[in-house]
Amino acid sequence: MTTMRNSVQLIGHAGKDPEVKTILNDRKMARFSLATNDYYTNNKGERVEQTHWHQITAWGKIAEIVEKEVAKGKQILVSGKLSTNNWEDKDGNKRYSVEVLANEIAVFS
Template structure:
């Protein structure tokens, strides 16, 4: 039950190709954006689509696989945990961000 305390599963489409960073130790980091959408009808019967964007972070072997097989527009399923952190921007201002640290992903379909 401990693994359910900070767990998230999302299905959506990639908004970008993986952005890859390789460190001195050859450890890889992949960053992606994922769009999830929900549709509903408003009071006038019009279809409304609400799209949320999520920042994904993949490390190590998962990052390497993402680099090799994922492209913008692909539909994927991810399982991971939410990580909230802060950082200083180039002007020294403190910024806050939330990201999904991906444990596993599955490519459902390609854009093409």
């Protein structure tokens, strides 16, 4: 039986400069948004671009790389895994989000 892996790889552009925080025991955490684009041809024969936004989170050494190298507009390759978050907002509504936990980052010049 084949084992399925939670693995994702994205290439896109940073939507903003990263937010970097130092947490317990001086461990860094960095977050930024990444835009990726898909293209398709609609029923009129026109090429349409669709932008998808992804929330990226990095910890430790990867967060340090993000802090030094990632900036709004830069092209980034992110490898990692998907993580889902569930919570209840102040009004009692159930909320849900998906983020990429990065384990590798490459910044293109």
